[in-house]
Amino acid sequence: MSDTQGFDTLQVHAGNSGDPATGARQVPIYQTTAFMFKDSDHAARLFNLQEVGNIYSRLTNPTVGALAERITVLEGGVGGICCSSGHAAQIMALFPLMMPGCNVVASTRLYGGTYTQLTQTIKRFGWSSSLVDFDDLDAVKGAIDENTRAIFCESIANPGGYITDLDAIAKIADDAGIPLIVDNTSATPYLCRPFEHGATLIVHSTTKYLTGNGTVTGGAVIDSGKFDWSASDKFPSLSQPESAYHGLNFHEALGPMAFTFHSIAIGLRDLGMTMNPQGAHYTLMGMETLSLRMQKHVANAEKVANWLEADDRVESVTYAGLDSSPYKDRVARICPKGAGALFSFAIKGGYDACVKLVDSVELFSHVANLGDARSLIIHSASTTHRQLSDEQREASGALPNVVRLSIGIEDADDIIADLDQALAKAVG
Numbered sequence: 552m553s554d555t556q557g558f559d560t561l562q563v564h565a566g567n568s569g570d571p572a573t574g575a576r577q578v579p580i581y582q583t584t585a586f587m588f589k590d591s592d593h594a595a596r597l598f599n600l601q602e603v604g605n606i607y608s609r610l611t612n613p614t615v616g617a618l619a620e621r622i623t624v625l626e627g628g629v630g631g632i633c634c635s636s637g638h639a640a641q642i643m644a645l646f647p648l649m650m651p652g653c654n655v656v657a658s659t660r661l662y663g664g665t666y667t668q669l670t671q672t673i674k675r676f677g678w679s680s681s682l683v684d685f686d687d688l689d690a691v692k693g694a695i696d697e698n699t700r701a702i703f704c705e706s707i708a709n710p711g712g713y714i715t716d717l718d719a720i721a722k723i724a725d726d727a728g729i730p731l732i733v734d735n736t737s738a739t740p741y742l743c744r745p746f747e748h749g750a751t752l753i754v755h756s757t758t759k760y761l762t763g764n765g766t767v768t769g770g771a772v773i774d775s776g777k778f779d780w781s782a783s784d785k786f787p788s789l790s791q792p793e794s795a796y797h798g799l800n801f802h803e804a805l806g807p808m809a810f811t812f813h814s815i816a817i818g819l820r821d822l823g824m825t826m827n828p829q830g831a832h833y834t835l836m837g838m839e840t841l842s843l844r845m846q847k848h849v850a851n852a853e854k855v856a857n858w859l860e861a862d863d864r865v866e867s868v869t870y871a872g873l874d875s876s877p878y879k880d881r882v883a884r885i886c887p888k889g890a891g892a893l894f895s896f897a898i899k900g901g902y903d904a905c906v907k908l909v910d911s912v913e914l915f916s917h918v919a920n921l922g923d924a925r926s927l928i929i930h931s932a933s934t935t936h937r938q939l940s941d942e943q944r945e946a947s948g949a950l951p952n953v954v955r956l957s958i959g960i961e962d963a964d965d966i967i968a969d970l971d972q973a974l975a976k977a978v979g
């Protein structure tokens with residue numbers, strides 16, 4: 552694919568120049584576990600990474616590979632891999648960088664599941680995290696120590712009221728000689744291109760807007776190819792002989808593709824968080840209309856957020872796309888095509904009114920998901936954040952009187968009418 556082609560062209564064509572075996576115009580679903588070696592020499596070359604090819608679908612599969620290439624091209628990276636979910640992608644991004652005793656510095660503004668993964672689950676690997684307010688740049692710098700191996704944040708942070716100053720955070724990462732990993736799920740490459748703001752790696756939950764129709768879970772890790780893994784001794788798995796792959800020095804042998812090959816040859820091989828080809832097919836189909844959907848998502852979100860802000864049953868709306876948002880200037884710099892379609896709002900009447908609201912909507916679906924073509928609603932305090940303490944709920948914005956919306960691509964007037972009738976029942 553040429554770099555001169557536009558986003559709308561690439562979202563349809565990248566990763567698919569026609570099936571070489573059959574001429575099929577669409578990407579075939581290569582529903583196979585293994586691939587035939589031409590002869591023993593071919594097999595040896597594949598296993599030695601001297602030749603690129605398919606061996607076994609836990610490592611690579613052409614349908615999954617087409618999707619990885621499409622996301623890589625849209626993000627402007629050099630290589631990428633797909634995996635079974637967004638949470639798998641986060642582990643796959645950290646895995647080549649971390650060893651027991653290492654830590655990641657992350658934003659406090661995270662998707663709920665990511666918060667638990669980084670603060671609890673990774674401890675089992677001997678990894679740890681320190682979560683700080685990413686608007687306090689001194690706190691970010693102060694949290695980095697000699698065992699820090701990455702900085703992690705979301706571009707548009709869940710639930711949408713916050714835009715990370717990626718340029719400022721990337722500079723801190725650069726000065727510390729560590730990579731910046733950006734979760735670009737809520738923005739998608741249509742709204743935000745983290746590599747242009749200095750990110751090293753991008754992770755996605757392809758489950759959300761990239762697929763766009765709530766059918767499959769998936770994830771991706773994309774590498775900018777710009778990080779020098781050999782500049783320090785912090786990343787031995789990439790820059791020194793790796794015993795898990797017969798002593799290969801990935802950076803020396805593969806240059807800018809070191810991270811991607813490491814992710815396939817060791818990460819997918821041994822952790823097995825593989826995306827299946829059927830799942831990749833659904834996401835490839837969804838991505839063909841990504842820009843069209845994101846334009847409608849954003850236009851609808853702007854209308855709905857403005858309508859809510861002007862309604863006196865509503866206390867506040869967090870959407871970064873509102874003129875009243877403190878992040879207005881960052882939207883213009885980080886995601887100029889819009890602040891996404893996720894936000895939360897607080898209503899009068901507290902917890903009970905919120906429960907009544909989610910029980911009264913008709914067009915909205917009450918589900919724990921986001922980034923669907925359909926409009927979705929959830930009251931975090933009584934669902935996803937139920938197990939947290941009051942303080943934890945407050946820190947993550949899941950206050951008792953707050954409801955989160957993921958605005959779909961229906962008619963904005965119908966979305967507003969549904970909220971109007973539900974608010975009438977919940978607040979009066």
Ligand SMILES: *Cc1c(COP(=O)(O)O)cnc(C)c1O
Nearest residue numbers: 636637638662736756758768769
């Ligand atoms: C959904 C989501 C994840 C987790 O992705 P799964 O595909 O559900 O594992 C991570 N980050 C963000 C921002 C998400 O929205």
